Amino acid sequence: MSPWIQAGLAGAVAATAWGLVEPLDQKWFRFPYSDIAILGKFATRGEHWRAAGWAMHIVNGAVAGLVFWALFEWIGTNAFWFAVAFAMVEHLVTYPLTVLTDRFHPARGAPELPAMSRSGRAFAQATFRHLLFGVVLGVLVSI
Incomplete structure (x- = not known):
């Protein structure tokens, strides 16, 4: 398999693992934010x-x-x-953009979209999710 295809698929699998873990880490970190909701509720406020x-x-x-x-x-x-x-670098570079999400996201204030920019729990949760992504990506591109 081409290493480019492998890397793209590994990234997709790592993102899937991240999304599957969200309900668990929301309990662990006692913070309800969801990256799936940030993206989905940006695209549509409908049932899908x-x-x-x-x-x-x-x-x-x-x-x-x-x-x-x-x-x-x-x-x-x-x-x-x-x-x-x-x-981890991607996390540290993009996390400050939560200020924009907190202020401008069309679904801000929804249960899955609490204010994140000043929350230590949100930062820790996002750190965990990015670490998970990096580990899964790293394992899958190293095979």
Whole structure:
């Protein structure tokens, strides 16, 4: 299999793992935010927001897998640890954008979309989710 296809599929699988763990980590971190809801309720406020959110989340994961692979080919190193570092750097770079979500998301205030920018629980939860993504991505591109 082409390493590009493998990286894209690995990213999609890692995003799926992230989405499947959301209900559990919402209990662990005692914080209800959902990335599936952020995406789905941005696309539609209708009854199909969850399906839209899942589709967008999986596509985002595949794109992230491809970006990871492009950087990995350019920089090189251990694929597993690079995937973990890639996910954590992406988290640290994008987390400040939660200020925009808190202020402008069309569904802000919904149960799955509490204010996140000033929440330590939300930051810890997002850190956990990105770490999970990086580990799954790293394992799957290292096979």
